[in-house]
Amino acid sequence: MKRKLVVIGNGMAPGRMLEDLLEQDSNAFDVTIFNAEPRVNYNRLMLSPVLSGEKTYDDIITHNDAWYEQHGISLHKESPIESIDRSAKTVTSKNGITASYDKLIVATGSDPIVIPIPGSKLEGVITYRDLDDVEYMLRASKICKDAVVIGGGLLGLEAAAGLRAQGMNVTVIHLAPFLMERQLDESAARLLEKALELRGIQIITKANTKSIIGVDGKVNSVELDTGEKLAADIVCMAVGIRPSTDLAQKAGLAVNRGVLVSDDMRTSDTDIFALGECAEHRDKCYGLVAPLYQMGAVVAKNLLNESAEYTGSVTATKLKVNGVDLYSAGDFAEADDREEIVLRDAQAGIYKRLVLKDRRIIGAVLYGDTLDGPWFFDLLKKQEDISDMRDTLIFGQAYQGGEPLDPMAAVAALPDDAEICGCNGICKSKITDAIASKSLTTLDEVRAHTKASSSCGTCTGLVEQLMTLTLGDAYNPNAVTPMCPCTEFGHSDVRRLIKAKELKTIPDVQQALEWKTGSGCAKCRPALNYYLVADWPSQYADDYQSRFINERVHANIQKDGTYSVVPRMWGGMTSSKELRTIADVVDKFNVPAVKVTGGQRIDMLGIKKEDLPGVWADLGKAGFVSGQAYAKGLRTVKTCVGTNWCRFGTQDSTGLGIRIEKFMWGSWTPAKLKLAVSGCPRNCSEATCKDIGVICVDSGYEIHFAGAAGLDIKGSEVLGKVSTEEEVLEHVVALAQMYREQGHYLERIYKWAARVGVDEIRSQIMDNETKRKAYFQSFVLSQQYAQVDPWCERVSGKHKHEFKPMADLSVEVV
Amino acid sequence: MNSAIEPWVLVGQLSDIPRQGARCVKHDKQSIAVFRTMDDQVFALEDKCPHKCGPLSQGIVHDGCVTCPLHNWVISLSTGEAQGADSGATLCIPIKIEQENILIDVSKLR
Numbered sequence: 001m002k003r004k005l006v007v008i009g010n011g012m013a014p015g016r017m018l019e020d021l022l023e024q025d026s027n028a029f030d031v032t033i034f035n036a037e038p039r040v041n042y043n044r045l046m047l048s049p050v051l052s053g054e055k056t057y058d059d060i061i062t063h064n065d066a067w068y069e070q071h072g073i074s075l076h077k078e079s080p081i082e083s084i085d086r087s088a089k090t091v092t093s094k095n096g097i098t099a100s101y102d103k104l105i106v107a108t109g110s111d112p113i114v115i116p117i118p119g120s121k122l123e124g125v126i127t128y129r130d131l132d133d134v135e136y137m138l139r140a141s142k143i144c145k146d147a148v149v150i151g152g153g154l155l156g157l158e159a160a161a162g163l164r165a166q167g168m169n170v171t172v173i174h175l176a177p178f179l180m181e182r183q184l185d186e187s188a189a190r191l192l193e194k195a196l197e198l199r200g201i202q203i204i205t206k207a208n209t210k211s212i213i214g215v216d217g218k219v220n221s222v223e224l225d226t227g228e229k230l231a232a233d234i235v236c237m238a239v240g241i242r243p244s245t246d247l248a249q250k251a252g253l254a255v256n257r258g259v260l261v262s263d264d265m266r267t268s269d270t271d272i273f274a275l276g277e278c279a280e281h282r283d284k285c286y287g288l289v290a291p292l293y294q295m296g297a298v299v300a301k302n303l304l305n306e307s308a309e310y311t312g313s314v315t316a317t318k319l320k321v322n323g324v325d326l327y328s329a330g331d332f333a334e335a336d337d338r339e340e341i342v343l344r345d346a347q348a349g350i351y352k353r354l355v356l357k358d359r360r361i362i363g364a365v366l367y368g369d370t371l372d373g374p375w376f377f378d379l380l381k382k383q384e385d386i387s388d389m390r391d392t393l394i395f396g397q398a399y400q401g402g403e404p405l406d407p408m409a410a411v412a413a414l415p416d417d418a419e420i421c422g423c424n425g426i427c428k429s430k431i432t433d434a435i436a437s438k439s440l441t442t443l444d445e446v447r448a449h450t451k452a453s454s455s456c457g458t459c460t461g462l463v464e465q466l467m468t469l470t471l472g473d474a475y476n477p478n479a480v481t482p483m484c485p486c487t488e489f490g491h492s493d494v495r496r497l498i499k500a501k502e503l504k505t506i507p508d509v510q511q512a513l514e515w516k517t518g519s520g521c522a523k524c525r526p527a528l529n530y531y532l533v534a535d536w537p538s539q540y541a542d543d544y545q546s547r548f549i550n551e552r553v554h555a556n557i558q559k560d561g562t563y564s565v566v567p568r569m570w571g572g573m574t575s576s577k578e579l580r581t582i583a584d585v586v587d588k589f590n591v592p593a594v595k596v597t598g599g600q601r602i603d604m605l606g607i608k609k610e611d612l613p614g615v616w617a618d619l620g621k622a623g624f625v626s627g628q629a630y631a632k633g634l635r636t637v638k639t640c641v642g643t644n645w646c647r648f649g650t651q652d653s654t655g656l657g658i659r660i661e662k663f664m665w666g667s668w669t670p671a672k673l674k675l676a677v678s679g680c681p682r683n684c685s686e687a688t689c690k691d692i693g694v695i696c697v698d699s700g701y702e703i704h705f706a707g708a709a710g711l712d713i714k715g716s717e718v719l720g721k722v723s724t725e726e727e728v729l730e731h732v733v734a735l736a737q738m739y740r741e742q743g744h745y746l747e748r749i750y751k752w753a754a755r756v757g758v759d760e761i762r763s764q765i766m767d768n769e770t771k772r773k774a775y776f777q778s779f780v781l782s783q784q785y786a787q788v789d790p791w792c793e794r795v796s797g798k799h800k801h802e803f804k805p806m807a808d809l810s811v812e813v814v
Numbered sequence: 815m816n817s818a819i820e821p822w823v824l825v826g827q828l829s830d831i832p833r834q835g836a837r838c839v840k841h842d843k844q845s846i847a848v849f850r851t852m853d854d855q856v857f858a859l860e861d862k863c864p865h866k867c868g869p870l871s872q873g874i875v876h877d878g879c880v881t882c883p884l885h886n887w888v889i890s891l892s893t894g895e896a897q898g899a900d901s902g903a904t905l906c907i908p909i910k911i912e913q914e915n916i917l918i919d920v921s922k923l924r
Contacts, residue, residue, distance in 0.1 A: 522881030545834035806837035
């Protein structure tokens, strides 16, 4: 005799389950279905297309009456079940039908949540769950004008789009800060919001509905918390669903949020299964179709005594709004152990985000281009290790090709005329042609022959990729980059060997490290000179012929061979006497241009070399010293007026800045060193993009470093906080000395920090008092030899040959 | 007068120029850079880089070359020609040392 199977509910989950069951054994059970709706089984996913008019009810029927008849299934329509009698193993419907069962399936689905605000029971307030709701909305749209949808989730937005397609004015009210917050992240949600607004749907986020106001028992408007009122002829509540568990609870089944089921989909009664949206499995209730189908398959097998287990599902969502492509899957909440890959093209309306954990995809959001959604979802479900294709993963399946991955693909795909080096206007083919025709094998050679990457250097990576593409294995970008063509050693090796071998002159270094040229070149000589100055301050005699012209003549060479002169203005402070002196110098020497610099000083431009000593002599009489605006050394300490004048100032930032500048002026560093002290976090002296910056706060001083605002823009790193000016000085000076000892010549402090690690620097300066004090003392020692005003020296005759021609033949030749 | 017969003109002493350094010699509106290398050889070039007329006399002198201070072109002191991948040449002026005296040949100058 056939066993009796009773199914409570006729939604998509039991529908699919029956298909599975019948396919495997159509004679095992007599099936009876009780359906609360007056209908056969239809595809609820297709409600939105029905609402928008793209489909009709007939289009979306899954099982018609003939299907039930053909399979001998009794379908009781409009017959909601009133009670389950587990001891008698019967169910009874509200309309009085009783049926007995051997196995029972509870598939009561879920109920839409109606928020209990005033007016929620008015006529015209509806939910969006079944065909009745859709039919109501379709009728309303023919006679009404304004619709308000409460809830900007999947269903609410589909309802809104449908109502809009029916010609209504639609406003979506959403409580969260952005739409579909459970499936999307903010970026994708903003794109979606924009797309919906373009379709004429108004979106209000962070909006809480206060009440629905009625006139004559019918909806008239919706009032928000803010007091704003929105006209409404119908209000659609789509704020969520709740598993429908009343019946199961009354029958004494274990119920939490949903009806509790184990992995075999049985409830606390082994003869009763629960399935679909009403079921709670491993703490999760599902509202999407894929998991419901998977549950259905497990139930069918267990009904036939083939043990099967459901282990939970990872879900993917697609928004079904015509013309809006949106796909989301998995988990994309932010967490420490997660990484993200994001591709964003706001102009084209494309946004893709993958969330990775342990080299595997755990979440994906796609907007605008969802073609790869299923592929990402597949990788996610299979938990495949994506390390090998990580670089190109976000571009999708088409870019993986099953071939071994080629990270050069993007560069290889660039057209010949693609610009590689923006500074010098060098295109791809010019570089690849030069590499091929001139047999270039090093980056330096490519720079020399093409000029690409020889200016700001930001395209170096691209140029190296082109070299790899053109040369293949012949090019090894990881090899230590030699300091210059005179040696095979890199900067770090040279610095280390200078110390280890106690090399104290440039010829000693060149001899000991087997320089390939007799006397070096314009690249290595200034570097070696700096390293020796920094490492042997009391012993090394500065080699002026190894300094760049600016540091030799203590002024900045200009394009026409004239010079510019910048006197020091401590902390940016000046006086009438100083300004008058500058004005007099400008007049006396016919200085063609005077400019205020970014470092709070005054620049006199266009001075002839032979006039420099005269200019300096006059400036020196007024107490000016060189501003070293030309130096790979301490430049300026920019300040704000701090507590002296500013109503927001917390400390004497001007005084502290001047103190630091007076302590540190004259010191040579690997590259220029610019400082700033701000009197409060408003940061008027822009300390957070300086090499070293101090921000005064009420409780002390925050020390920053490794900022940049030149070729690169970079906010500074926080070194730490101290409470007195003395401590500021000690920490700042120690940091500068550490950089002086470790930096590569011409390497700014932010690049050095990136190379050796911010944490390492912080631990040596902030946490290691012995180290910090040692650095400080080394700096103090070196300043004894460095703090000599170079202008004063030259006014008194040093290097006077520099400033005068050796001979003037003009008369003799005439 | 003299120059028509005798092209070599005294411009200074070797000790006037620092090793690996340069001095300028003015000649009407032209400037001539006179270089002294590490091994006390001397060279004279028009003080104009073939690239953008940078003053070569202000550059760093190394191994028979000078690097222009404006854009780092490397110019041979003996031929005036740009080295490496750059091409161009600056006027080279004959020069000699007699005892400690430096003399240049002004007959080629405009």
